[in-house]
Ligand SMILES: Cc1ncc(COP(=O)(O)OP(=O)(O)O)c(N)n1
Ligand SMILES: Cc1ncsc1CCOP(=O)(O)O
């Protein structure tokens with residue numbers, strides 16, 4: 149499968165994004181059709197050390213069993229130690245070209261908030277970019293301003309045919325707008341992790357982007 153296909157319904161989760169066992173939530177989300185998964189263990193109550201490693205390992209095994217790519221957020225050492233399929237980094241994290249040198253065979257995702265940052269990510273040999281927040285979100289408190297689909301549209305108007313995933317406040321109701329704006333897929337945390345049925349939520353999101 150090509151990267152744009154993997155980006156379709158890109159689920160992100162850490163232990164503090166769900167009420168129950170994240171392993172159960174991930175299995176349900178996979179049953180609902182998510183196309184890629186990011187382990188993002190940060191914020192209040194985030195696991196550290198051995199506990200963080202064990203959870204990452206368990207979630208990676210679940211992904212492997214179902215052939216869903218497993219991406220690690222921020223923690224380049226953990227991604228390399230686990231042999232993850234990829235690493236996602238932001239503008240405040242390690243530079244993309246350095247991560248690419250350290251992990252040449254892993255997918256590199258970069259968060260961007262302008263056309264300049266997008267062009268830099270492309271130069272740095274990133275494999276995809278995350279753009280957002282598209283809609284208001286309470287899941288991440290230190291985000292840049294909400295931008296709607298403006299930046300995604302701008303990139304496409306400039307004929308930049310690079311894999312883009314939208315992130316921030318995305319639900320089954322507004323997902324279609326993100327795709328219509330030009331994104332290849334959607335990244336979601338709470339619309340799946342806190343859903344009564346993560347399976348059903350993933351199914352609805354997949355339907356919305358098809
Ligand atoms: C797919 C995707 N897009 C954007 C982000 C945000 O990354 P970043 O800006 O580094 O913020 P944190 O997630 O690290 O808090 C992401 N994680 N995934
Ligand atoms: C990690 C991240 N980066 C930009 S917004 C966001 C949080 C997305 O979470 P949700 O899908 O619950 O709004």
Ligand SMILES: [Mg+2]
Nearest residue numbers: 222237238241
């Ligand atoms: Mg980051």
